[in-house]
Amino acid sequence: MKEIVYLDAAASFLKPESVIETEADFLRNRYANAGRGVCARAAAVDDMVAAARCRVAEFINADAHQVVFTANATDGLNRIVSIISCQSGYSDMSTFAVSDLDHHSARLPWQELLRIGKIDKEHICELDSDFNIKIDSIPKTDILVVTAMSNVIGVPQDVASIVRVARKKNPNVITIVDATQYVVHKKIDVKKWDCDFLVFSGHKIGADTGVGVLYIRDPDKYWPDKFGGGMVMRVSDSELVLNKAPEKFEAGTLPLTQICGLARAVDELESHRPDLSLIKYAYDELSKISRVKILTERDAAVLSFVVDGMHPLDVGAMLGANNICVRVGNMCASWIHQKIGIDGSIRISVGPWNTMHDIDKFISELKKIVK
Numbered sequence: 334m335k336e337i338v339y340l341d342a343a344a345s346f347l348k349p350e351s352v353i354e355t356e357a358d359f360l361r362n363r364y365a366n367a368g369r370g371v372c373a374r375a376a377a378v379d380d381m382v383a384a385a386r387c388r389v390a391e392f393i394n395a396d397a398h399q400v401v402f403t404a405n406a407t408d409g410l411n412r413i414v415s416i417i418s419c420q421s422g423y424s425d426m427s428t429f430a431v432s433d434l435d436h437h438s439a440r441l442p443w444q445e446l447l448r449i450g451k452i453d454k455e456h457i458c459e460l461d462s463d464f465n466i467k468i469d470s471i472p473k474t475d476i477l478v479v480t481a482m483s484n485v486i487g488v489p490q491d492v493a494s495i496v497r498v499a500r501k502k503n504p505n506v507i508t509i510v511d512a513t514q515y516v517v518h519k520k521i522d523v524k525k526w527d528c529d530f531l532v533f534s535g536h537k538i539g540a541d542t543g544v545g546v547l548y549i550r551d552p553d554k555y556w557p558d559k560f561g562g563g564m565v566m567r568v569s570d571s572e573l574v575l576n577k578a579p580e581k582f583e584a585g586t587l588p589l590t591q592i593c594g595l596a597r598a599v600d601e602l603e604s605h606r607p608d609l610s611l612i613k614y615a616y617d618e619l620s621k622i623s624r625v626k627i628l629t630e631r632d633a634a635v636l637s638f639v640v641d642g643m644h645p646l647d648v649g650a651m652l653g654a655n656n657i658c659v660r661v662g663n664m665c666a667s668w669i670h671q672k673i674g675i676d677g678s679i680r681i682s683v684g685p686w687n688t689m690h691d692i693d694k695f696i697s698e699l700k701k702i703v704k
């Protein structure tokens with residue numbers, strides 16, 4: 334088989350061997366449902382889920398009851414909209430604020446509310462020339478969505494300051510952090526950030542697809558958005574008593590195998606973060622190719638670029654034909670591309686498996702394409 338150079342960690346991380354082994358062992362030897370059985374095997378699965386939750390909580394400096402397992406970041410971001418609506422019906426909300434750093438998953442659920450007339454106004458926070466959210470452009474708003482690191486630009490935002498300013502302007506603001514890219518590269522401290530909600534996907538940090546994390550700062554304040562098995566303590570025609578958080582937000586069978594792998598992936602990520610000196614090296618080498626225009630900073634977590642006179646999809650297809658896997662197109666982040674004035678770009682991103690040799694191979698193939 335030909336050597337594959339996978340430079341697309343930001344789209345989805347390759348899985349560490351230990352995650353694959355952990356999941357295979359669970360499926361082969363330990364599988365049972367959680368929260369429903371009384372036998373020792375089922376109890377062991379309950380313990381596994383509880384331990385995984387604690388591990389994730391520790392990872393982001395949360396308490397275990399604030400950690401809800403979802404399907405992925407997109408699921409979490411959409412569920413936040415539903416959870417807030419279950420509590421208030423948006424009756425006391427009129428504005429939301431976003432920025433051009435957002436992924437479609439972070440902004441579209443709110444724009445949909447605008448479209449159907451459930452919310453009145455969208456505010457776009459401004460970016461400075463380094464793609465940082467301008468703190469002085471944060472408005473008085475009911476909802477604030479913060480992308481902690483753009484998947485195109487790869488710059489960490491000062492989430493704590495952004496949240497602080499938003500709260501100064503409106504003490505009741507609900508702050509939502511999309512940490513899907515940030516979590517790969519930097520330690521998250523939800524207590525320091527003081528956000529109300531935060532999400533990320535398991536598959537971007539080396540866990541399987543199908544599991545994500547939703548942090549809720551005050552889970553007792555909210556009514557659940559989904560109903561079914563596992564979230565009810567007592568129900569009759571006249572009463573409904575819910576389980577405490579986080580279970581009340583987890584109706585239905587959880588993605589158990591993926592949760593098992595997620596805890597392992599967190600361990601792996603904390604001991605092997607992607608080596609961003611590879612991005613710097615790629616930046617230096619790409620800078621020497623005259624037709625290449627780099628969009629990102631040398632110390633960013635990803636490297637996005639365009640090639641003068643070539644469509645990004647063509648560049649991606651040609652690299653792909655030579656076994657170099659990169660991400661091309663609008664990357665589900667249309668607004669930042671519109672702001673830069675282009676339709677799409679080409680992105681490389683690295684994981685712990687990548688080496689200098691991978692970057693050399695990428696540069697050498699790109700040079701053949703660009704000439």
Ligand SMILES: Cc1ncc(COP(=O)(O)O)c(C=O)c1O
Nearest residue numbers: 405406407436438484513514534
């Ligand atoms: C910043 C950001 N937010 C949200 C998402 C959505 O993640 P998922 O497709 O895993 O739900 C992505 C995926 O690329 C992303 O980069």
